[in-house]
Amino acid sequence: MAFTVRQKILFKHCDPAGIVFYPRYFEIMNDCTEAFFADALHWPFEELLKTAAIPTAQISAQFQAPSHHGDHLDIALGIARLGRSSVDLTFHATCGDETRFTAQSTLVHISQNGRSQSWPDALRPAFVPHIIGDQNDS
Amino acid sequence: MAFTVRQKILFKHCDPAGIVFYPRYFEIMNDCTEAFFADALHWPFEELLKTAAIPTAQISAQFQAPSHHGDHLDIALGIARLGRSSVDLTFHATCGDETRFTAQSTLVHISQNGRSQSWPDALRPAFVPHIIGDQNDS
Amino acid sequence: MAFTVRQKILFKHCDPAGIVFYPRYFEIMNDCTEAFFADALHWPFEELLKTAAIPTAQISAQFQAPSHHGDHLDIALGIARLGRSSVDLTFHATCGDETRFTAQSTLVHISQNGRSQSWPDALRPAFVPHIIGDQNDS
């Protein structure tokens, strides 16, 4: 089951060519991830960050087609892999039938001293319905 | 030969954890690419964009270590592959001896009607000294 | 009658001090203005910009109290003055009972050649219910 966010492409997202400036897509993806933790996992960033952090270790994106001001994007976030202390996310953004971008990221759950730490046991069941790929532990 | 830009990590780049918010790294990479076209290729974006565009088709980044406010990053940009109408760039950002991030992007040279078009012949010699990987035509 | 937008303060908005980085407030205000033109005036920016523009001629903001990650802001946009080709907007952002910021801006309606031009006659009635101050023509 994918978690989906709808995002209208706003003036602030667009560059002189009239299409989304790609660093703005990463802000949009971060907003999706933040919404996923708040609405799907019920562990909002503003709570999580009091005792931990989840930095992005890597991210890749493929921009298949440009998005223009006023487009409505549906961005589906899924879990490709749930590890002991990390998670691989996938993003698939469409406008109508057209794919605009796909992306893959890895987040790591760390404590305030910067060491990776296991996801809270209470949280793992909330992740599970969103796993769309292989579930391996790492 | 790599083209290098020095960038101080400023207040605006940093998040509540006191480290660079990763979408800001993509802005920094875009600034590096813009400086490369202006200073190394002598084809600044503000000229290029009058008749063409160079959208980013894909980009991947690996964030090895966090960067903090006040750090000075040296960002080396090289060409991994020069194609007929595309170019693969690599980025290697260090602070002193420590790698902070590496990244790889593909830019495509398109005309105003959105079709890929060959790099101008006059431009190719300017690219060549910055090629650090295999040079294949595609 | 004020037009109100609710905005959660997200990770991307916040600085190393854990509060909103004030340039982000101006993005938020621009989003509000864009929502106002789309939802209240039914003249979305993506349509308007095909034949005209509405640059901001001036803006002032007073930041009364800091906003933190996770806060929900209610931002009320009203019209302080509707001119022939300009409009003065006011913003009042609250979190619960606390005012977080107030702001005032002036937008000018210009044609693609950069000259100020009257608001479309068909549009003026849509502005009227949102006028909260003096209505003078200028």
Place this chain on the structure above:
Amino acid sequence: MAFTVRQKILFKHCDPAGIVFYPRYFEIMNDCTEAFFADALHWPFEELLKTAAIPTAQISAQFQAPSHHGDHLDIALGIARLGRSSVDLTFHATCGDETRFTAQSTLVHISQNGRSQSWPDALRPAFVPHIIGDQNDS
């Protein structure tokens, strides 16, 4: 004596109309202020923020003429008023002979518990040469 920063208008600063998106101007002003504290006052933000903060209490800007991609702006920062624990800054941005924007801000020096506190005595002499208006204590 004004403190001046030169800033090229980059692709990231510009909107679909090909001119600076005004929230980006506030980032540029914040960068100027950060450079002023580092280079003129020798009290860089990354040091200052370890024990204090200097939030912006208010800011006003007047955008006289648009700036385009590739323009080189000279931004002069001066002190209009130096208070006990606050400072009023002025910004005057020009491109060649043309004024692009002027702005005025008030910063307040606060301790980590959020209370205003006097500027360090050792710092006041560094402010003085940059005072361009009346010098009143408040």
